[in-house]
Amino acid sequence: MTFQPIVPAGGYAGWLFLERTLEQQQESFDESFPVKRATDYFRENISDVQTAEQLVNDREMLSVALGAFGLSDDLGNKYFIQKILEEGTIDDGALANKLSDSRYAEFSRAFGFGDFSIPLTATSVVSDSIIDRYQRQSFEAAVGEQDNQLRLVLNVDKAIDDVTSSASSTDAQWFSLLGNAPLREVVQTALGLPSEIASVDIDQQLETFKDRAESIFGTDDVNEFNSDELQEKMIRLFLIRSSVSAGAGISSGSIALTLLGNQ
Known part of the structure; x- marks a missing residue:
């Protein structure tokens, strides 16, 4: 069962409470079973991923990768995401650079499939960075189910x-x-x-x-x-x-x- 964030009030009062308890609540959320299962799987398998195609064809890993950048709604858009990853961000004409939402460029840059001859997936830095972002974004999404304004400020x-x-x-x-x-x-x-x-x-x-x-x-x-x-x-x-x-x-x-x- 996923830990449900405690948000006793909305608005600025809710933010002050959330800010004060954030570290403890985030830790409890990260250790909840669904989150830990997803992050453990990603950590154990991401170093074996050498191509964008491999990543998009592994739904569990892709879920963490997209979730880390607040792009979970694109989980079913495999062709689109593969193109974003493969074209990278170095070329001004790359798809990620043409999109108005800058999160796609950040997502593509983080994995390096289109920017480097060897992707960044083999490094522990990428694994830790993506998992950290996924945990934070997932917690924010859980807060957003109660109060979307607080999700935005997080x-x-x-x-x-x-x-x-x-x-x-x-x-x-x-x-x-x-x-x-x-x-x-x-x-x-x-x-x-x-x-x-x-x-x-x-x-x-x-x-x-x-x-x-x-x-x-x-x-x-x-x-x-x-x-x-x-x-x-x-x-x-x-x-x-x-x-x-x-x-x-x-x-x-x-x-x-x-x-x-x-x-």
Whole structure:
């Protein structure tokens, strides 16, 4: 039986509880039977995988591989995933680089089938890294079954790390952030930007996000989003603004005071 995360409340109060108990809850989740069975199988077999075709034809391993990047919905799309892996990320024309969702490029890069003559699957670093990501993503998914807003904020730290490590220039990092759907939702909401902004020209989106980040966060440098203080502010604003949008029963006076205190 899988350990069910304890989430006694939603919104910012729920986040504070989850943040305080996260390490203990994650450990219990990782040791639950279904999770441990999946990760043990992956650890024992991934070093034997030499091609993308081998990986996609092993449903148990592919489930962990995709789950590590929040791409579990693609488990049945074997041809698509094999193409993502085989083309790699070095060539600008590779499929993973053409997709708006940057998680596919991160997924392909992690295994190296299309980027290196020898894939990265033979290294213990890949095994440990993928398993760590899978455990975290699976826990987040379990939290999301109770409160999807809390699932999104649990993903923030790792997603920002992925974005900042995938590119060096500020604009390239912003484009990567805008292509990471879960992280984009958090940042967009925290900045008070409407969902309709996704329909405008991508360069205009970039400038709008950067200007708003400078105003709200005091910087448009994505590297600075790695700081605990800025992430906490981002998460707080996201959860408060989400509660306002959902009409979650928070008094208007309390909302106004909290938002003013975070401008």
